[in-house]
Amino acid sequence: MKALSSTTNKRPYIAAIALTAALSMVQLAGCGCGFDCSSEDSGSTPTGALTLGISDAPLDEVSEVVVVIDQVVLRGSGINDVIIDVFTQNAAETDTISVDLMQYPGLSQLIIIDALELVAGTYTAVELVILDGDVNFSYVVDIEGQKPLEADSSRLLLPGISIGSGTEHSYTLEFELGQSLSSNADGSSYQLSAQGVRVIDTTVSASVGGSISTDLFSEGEVCSAKLDPLVGNRVYLYNGHNLVAEDLADVHTTDSSTTVPTAAIAPLALTQPRFNDSFARWDYIIAYLPAGDYTLALSCAAEDDDPINYDGFALPAPAAQLYEITVAAGDSAICNLTVAGDCQ
Structure with a gap:
């Protein structure tokens, strides 16, 4: 499996740390509604490229919010789903990505998918499958120590994206931890929800x-x-x-x-x-x-x-x-x- 090349985001004030994602399983539908099939080769499937980053608005109450992502699933509309479950980190292939959200505040972000070629069209949701419920995977560190972090049904279902034919698209998953992170009743663990997580077109976003x-x-x-x-x-x-x-x-x-x-x-x-x-x-x-x-x-x-x-x-x-x-x-x-x- 050939890993995609790693690049650093050049946008001013963005400290992007490049991780590349290899596509483990991609199902490509034939040309249909939702994208332009007009080309000299009418049998070709139009594609575009996706770069996906993660950023957050941090909290003073915690020092680490570590999320271990097992899969990134793009739910297709008129096109098949795309499942990404093998990643490249530090020049080595890995089945998961571990992200400490607290390390990427403001305009900084971590690139978790870099220039990945996809079938052009509408993806109705971005789904993050999380390894959770165990401090050996996803966890939060607060003043009392390290505590397990759980997601809703071990996944976060986020708004979708669109990929145009022959174009490159950059999106950011912005975690508003003041909205998405909560402690359970007895304070023994934390819950991470899709509430307050925005999916933003990075190229036209504002601050x-x-x-x-x-x-x-x-x-x-x-x-x-x-x-x-x-x-x-x-x-x-x-x-x-x-x-x-x-x-x-x-x-x-x-x-x-x-x-x-x-x-x-x-x-x-x-x-x-x-x-x-x-x-x-x-x-x-x-x-x-x-x-x-x-x-x-x-x-x-x-x-x-x-x-x-x-x-x-x-x-x-x-x-x-x-x-x-x-x-x-x-x-x-x-x-x-x-x-x-x-x-x-």
Whole structure:
């Protein structure tokens, strides 16, 4: 089996570590609906190439989130499924890929499939088959130690992708750990769900980021009441403009054990500030976003934001920390969060 060549993503600020994937089993359907069959050789099957990376928005509560991927399955629509179950890592073939999500925050990513030729068409889902339930495979390390990590039915079923004929496509699986990672009731293990995992066309994705004034971590009654001003700070991103501040909600799902207000708006994404040693300041970044209109909100009181239950804490906090931004495809928008609330 010939492994695909490994390349490093050249996009600015992306620290891509190249892993290549060999196609263990590919079933190619004949030319049919969903792609163009017009060519000089009418019997040929149109193909395109896929590069797939993994990135995340990390959490302060954990130091490692290791996911062992056994298979990547592309579910075809009008074309056969593609199953990738042999990978090349460090110049050697392996049956699995082990990824510590915490190592690829912001714009950094790990390439797990590199320029793989596929039948052109629509793949309705990207399915990650996970080796889980055992600390020898997938696990989380928190302040108490190493704990097993489990996925829903040992797999994550994610949104699909499209591959055009004769073109190269780059997609990123963006794990919002503040939404997708949860601890079980007794704290002995963790659950990883597809909630909050975005599948984004990397070539046209956008990002927003900037610095955060440290004064915001302790300004106002809510923030100043914290014992540690550096704990519990998160930046939330919501779809759209002209949103009612009172409707902006923390992370929650339809499985919430607490009552969710009818008008509550769940965030699309969130991140925690990181201290930038180079500039001696606190920064944030939310990466791999589709182009569009967004509203940013800072909360200094998000320490107990449960990924499933509606918690109902104040957003934004401080109250002036609400920003409307618009990002175009490929943009890296800058919005510095200041006491004045002016995005400067």
